[in-house]
Amino acid sequence: MRAIVLHGEELRLEERPDPVPGGNEVVVAAPYAALNPADLAQRAGRYPAPPGAPQDIPGLEVSGRVVARGAAVLGWQVGDRVFGLVGGGGLADRVAVHERHVVAVPERLDDLEAAAVPEAFLTAFDAMVSQAGLGPGDVLLVNGANGGVGTAAVQIGRYVGARVIAISRSDEKLELARRLGADEVVQAGGTDTVARARAACGGDGADVTIQCVGSAEVAEQAIELATFGGRVVLIGSSPEPFRARVVEICWRELTLFGSRGFTVDDIRAVVDLYLAGDIVTEHLTARTRPLAEANEALEDLREGRVLRTVLMP
Numbered sequence: 001m002r003a004i005v006l007h008g009e010e011l012r013l014e015e016r017p018d019p020v021p022g023g024n025e026v027v028v029a030a031p032y033a034a035l036n037p038a039d040l041a042q043r044a045g046r047y048p049a050p051p052g053a054p055q056d057i058p059g060l061e062v063s064g065r066v067v068a069r070g071a072a073v074l075g076w077q078v079g080d081r082v083f084g085l086v087g088g089g090g091l092a093d094r095v096a097v098h099e100r101h102v103v104a105v106p107e108r109l110d111d112l113e114a115a116a117v118p119e120a121f122l123t124a125f126d127a128m129v130s131q132a133g134l135g136p137g138d139v140l141l142v143n144g145a146n147g148g149v150g151t152a153a154v155q156i157g158r159y160v161g162a163r164v165i166a167i168s169r170s171d172e173k174l175e176l177a178r179r180l181g182a183d184e185v186v187q188a189g190g191t192d193t194v195a196r197a198r199a200a201c202g203g204d205g206a207d208v209t210i211q212c213v214g215s216a217e218v219a220e221q222a223i224e225l226a227t228f229g230g231r232v233v234l235i236g237s238s239p240e241p242f243r244a245r246v247v248e249i250c251w252r253e254l255t256l257f258g259s260r261g262f263t264v265d266d267i268r269a270v271v272d273l274y275l276a277g278d279i280v281t282e283h284l285t286a287r288t289r290p291l292a293e294a295n296e297a298l299e300d301l302r303e304g305r306v307l308r309t310v311l312m313p
């Protein structure tokens with residue numbers, strides 16, 4: 001197979017032996033491989049792959065057709081079209097994945113979308129709905145609404161019937177959040193950011209906040225902006241410690257969640273959402289490059305020139 005392999009901070013395109021599926025695994029032939037901010041963090045040594053996943057091949061998403069299956073696989077046949085997430089190893093044209101970590105790709109989702117949708121949408125869904133119990137009528141605050149996860153969060157929020165408040169720094173890019181269905185947008189910046197965000201929430205603050213910014217300061221703001229009984233899900237990868245007043249968490253009965261994983265039910269729910277609604281994904285698929293340009297693509301991501309890049313092996 002062809003894979004993008006980490007050598008220190010450099011990514012190299014290399015030939016590797018095809019993965020052999022374990023008992024419950026399928027091997028997927030992937031026509032596309034999506035790059036995410038997590039790949040940047042992994043390259044910098046801040047996001048190691050979990051045990052059992054390939055440590056030197058980044059990539060969190062998998063999509064394509066099953067080309068081999070382990071002896072104990074019940075759910076899939078060779079030729080089935082599947083997609084989902086992996087702990088690592090996604091930047092390759094052959095990816096081994098547990099059979100229960102993928103679901104069938106709906107017909108309407110083309111190969112490019114199937115490659116680029118899982119990470120953003122599953123992260124947002126697991127954080128807001130599975131963890132924080134987002135429901136109809138909740139005020140949802142999306143911090144970092146212009147990003148991959150944030151744009152998914154805005155759309156999922158609208159779909160479940162929440163009132164969606166989108167915050168990001170670039171007003172120009174917040175136009176996308178408006179188009180995706182945010183009820184209010186707030187441009188972050190200046191000492192009055194919290195006051196403006198609170199006003200946009202209706203004065204009391206947010207029932208659920210998804211914190212999609214890798215910044216301790218923004219995490220502190222998220223806690224400040226939670227209403228009584230509010231739930232705050234922290235997904236933004238920041239190594240810095242953040243400060244919160246314990247008394248506020250007690251008296252306002254706040255709940256803080258961390259989220260990194262997903263379940264197969266999350267994948268099914270995201271597929272249902274896609275089939276039921278007018279979900280927009282062009283901003284995740286707009287930029288493609290050959291697999292050999294992975295280093296340049298990662299630099300584009302680091303410099304904020306693109307939201308995502310999908311590589312073509």
Ligand SMILES: NC(=O)c1ccc[n+]([C@@H]2O[C@H](COP(=O)([O-])OP(=O)(O)OC[C@H]3O[C@@H](n4cnc5c(N)ncnc54)[C@H](OP(=O)(O)O)[C@@H]3O)[C@@H](O)[C@H]2O)c1
Nearest residue numbers: 144146147148149168169170188212214235236237259260
């Ligand atoms: N825990 C998990 O499972 C998980 C999974 C995926 C991602 N993550 C992490 O979650 C974070 C978001 O991921 P992503 O893929 O959506 O990243 P992304 O595409 O880079 O988006 C982050 C967005 O945050 C906005 N932003 C930056 N600073 C801000 C500030 N001070 N206030 C408000 N908005 C700000 C940026 O837009 P502007 O420049 O317009 O402000 C940017 O578009 C990253 O830290 C990523 O590592 C965690």
